[in-house]
Amino acid sequence: MAKQNKLSSPVAEFNGVSFRYDSGPEVLKDIQFTLDPGSFYFMTGESGAGKTSLLSLLYLYHLPTKGRVRLFGHAVDELTRPAKARIRRQMGVVFQDFRLLNHLTAFDNVALPLRIAGAKESEIRRHVSELLVWVGLENQMRAYPPELSGGEKQRVAIARAVINRPTLLMADEPTGNVDDSMAKRLLHLFLELNKLGTTVVIATHNEGLIKHFNFPRLHLEKGRLNVIQPNQYKEMASKLFNRGAEND
Amino acid sequence: MTKSNIFFTTDPAKLFLPWMSMLMTFIAVLVLAGGMATYSSVTRWQRTVSGSLTVQIPTYTELGASRGEMVDREIETTLTILRSSEGVLGATVLSDRQMSDLMAPWLGENAVITELPLPKLIDVTVDPNSRLDIAQIKSDLATQVPSAILDSHRIWLTPLLRISSGIIKLIGFILVLLSLTAAFTVIYATRTSLTVHEPVIALVHMMGAGDLYVTQQYASRSFQLTLLGSLFGFFLTLPIMAGVSFFIQGASFDFILKQSLSLGQWAVLLSVPFLLSVLAFITTFKTVMNYLKRFL
Numbered sequence: 001m002a003k004q005n006k007l008s009s010p011v012a013e014f015n016g017v018s019f020r021y022d023s024g025p026e027v028l029k030d031i032q033f034t035l036d037p038g039s040f041y042f043m044t045g046e047s048g049a050g051k052t053s054l055l056s057l058l059y060l061y062h063l064p065t066k067g068r069v070r071l072f073g074h075a076v077d078e079l080t081r082p083a084k085a086r087i088r089r090q091m092g093v094v095f096q097d098f099r100l101l102n103h104l105t106a107f108d109n110v111a112l113p114l115r116i117a118g119a120k121e122s123e124i125r126r127h128v129s130e131l132l133v134w135v136g137l138e139n140q141m142r143a144y145p146p147e148l149s150g151g152e153k154q155r156v157a158i159a160r161a162v163i164n165r166p167t168l169l170m171a172d173e174p175t176g177n178v179d180d181s182m183a184k185r186l187l188h189l190f191l192e193l194n195k196l197g198t199t200v201v202i203a204t205h206n207e208g209l210i211k212h213f214n215f216p217r218l219h220l221e222k223g224r225l226n227v228i229q230p231n232q233y234k235e236m237a238s239k240l241f242n243r244g245a246e247n248d
Numbered sequence: 249m250t251k252s253n254i255f256f257t258t259d260p261a262k263l264f265l266p267w268m269s270m271l272m273t274f275i276a277v278l279v280l281a282g283g284m285a286t287y288s289s290v291t292r293w294q295r296t297v298s299g300s301l302t303v304q305i306p307t308y309t310e311l312g313a314s315r316g317e318m319v320d321r322e323i324e325t326t327l328t329i330l331r332s333s334e335g336v337l338g339a340t341v342l343s344d345r346q347m348s349d350l351m352a353p354w355l356g357e358n359a360v361i362t363e364l365p366l367p368k369l370i371d372v373t374v375d376p377n378s379r380l381d382i383a384q385i386k387s388d389l390a391t392q393v394p395s396a397i398l399d400s401h402r403i404w405l406t407p408l409l410r411i412s413s414g415i416i417k418l419i420g421f422i423l424v425l426l427s428l429t430a431a432f433t434v435i436y437a438t439r440t441s442l443t444v445h446e447p448v449i450a451l452v453h454m455m456g457a458g459d460l461y462v463t464q465q466y467a468s469r470s471f472q473l474t475l476l477g478s479l480f481g482f483f484l485t486l487p488i489m490a491g492v493s494f495f496i497q498g499a500s501f502d503f504i505l506k507q508s509l510s511l512g513q514w515a516v517l518l519s520v521p522f523l524l525s526v527l528a529f530i531t532t533f534k535t536v537m538n539y540l541k542r543f544l
């Protein structure tokens with residue numbers, strides 16, 4: 001597995017970032033936040049609020065149309081192509097639609113980031129097998145994605161995102177297709193990585209999970225971001241609850 | 249799975265490139281072999297005949313009367329003209345014995361040369377590197393020995409050389425056309441493949457694969473597929489070339505067309521599959537590098 005980076009500078013810094021697709025309307029407006037090394041955030045917001053767009057700026061798929069994004073201390077608009085590739089290799093992404101390669105087995109899909117990073121085949125075999133056992137896919141290693149259920153695909157996608165022990169892990173609805181116990185098990189995997197220093201950002205609608213794990217939220221509403229700390233969230237929830245009770 | 253087959257399980261170029269390269273190599277090798285055979289033959293003709301001239305002095309008049317001592321005087325004058333010309337290394341009158349040997353294939357060993365109204369032949373050796381002024385020799389002979397007939401092989405060799413040079417240029421043009429066609433075909437096949445595999449490329453790009461990682465896989469694949477088809481195309485030409493060679497030998501055309509290629513020429517032919525594969529590699533490399541610019 002890739003060595004964990006010891007970072008002193010923030011993993012990500014967004015300063016006055018706005019983003020639009022081509023000439024469309026702004027989907028992200030004046031975003032301002034910092035992800036510190038080893039932090040854990042949930043990203044919340046209704047569908048269309050801009051979660052996927054914000055994640056795509058984080059994993060360097062797009063550049064902001066306004067403002068500045070810094071990743072691992074580097075301004076992304078000043079990075080060379082090889083430098084961008086190096087930064088991407090420090091990230092793991094779980095996509096909402098999994099994006100597994102149908103012509104590769106579950107094993108080879110998970111091995112992909114290690115192969116791209118140039119790891120030895122013996123290491124790849126050992127690490128990938130261990131991880132697939134851990135996510136409960138020991139009997140599906142040689143299966144192709146079309147032969148897997150939605151939940152199994154999701155676990156393969158998660159295994160692929162964490163196999164190289166990324167410095168920054170992003171997941172878009174990573175527990176959407178698994179039952180509660182598997183969702184908690186997968187979240188514990190993210191927590192283990194987080195304890196080892198990985199910064200984690202999970203976009204989710206699963207309120208149960210958010211309540212169960214006491215982490216701050218990056219909450220998006222109509223393209224604008226609010227960073228909500230867990231105690232603030234509880235206060236907001238209780239205020240909302242009390243106001244509702246008074247009205248009754 | 250290995251590092252080199254992430255993209256290609258369902259690759260449309262898998263069949264297309266080998267077929268294209270087989271066909272291109274087949275045509276290129278045959279055209280090139282024809283060109284080299286033509287070039288070798290022309291060079292051989294040039295080497296054989298450009299270093300000599302022949303002058304005929306008739307021994308009998310058109311009415312059949314002997315020209316007697318006049319012939320000897322004309323021979324002397326002709327020899328003087330020839331030996332004083334720049335570029336002439338030597339001029340000798342062929343003896344009856346030499347004439348008899350020359351005529352033997354047609355008239356038999358026992359032919360009596362002296363009984364035939366054959367002209368006297370003067371064999372002229374010419375420095376092939378000199379600028380022999382044939383027109384001047386012809387003019388001098390016409391003035392001083394009007395009956396002399398000058399046979400310059402250059403007279404028939406020159407148009408032949410012009411034709412063969414044209415053929416060689418045409419072959420070069422065909423080879424350039426074939427190379428361009430091959431390059432455009434590779435570009436088309438690569439672009440098709442890139443379009444088919446765009447989601448995969450986007451994914452590995454997001455995982456941190458550098459441009460070289462993607463490009464090398466495509467270029468190596470293109471090289472392998474082209475080499476495979478190209479070698480097959482090369483081997484397909486062998487029975488055809490053997491057949492043509494057999495035909496030339498059997499029909500006694502060997503004097504006209506050199507029927508065997510030298511080792512160097514075989515090496516040139518064998519380089520065609522490798523050159524085509526290198527062309528495919530470079531074309532694919534540039535095409536993919538260009539394509540990847542669309543990703544951040």
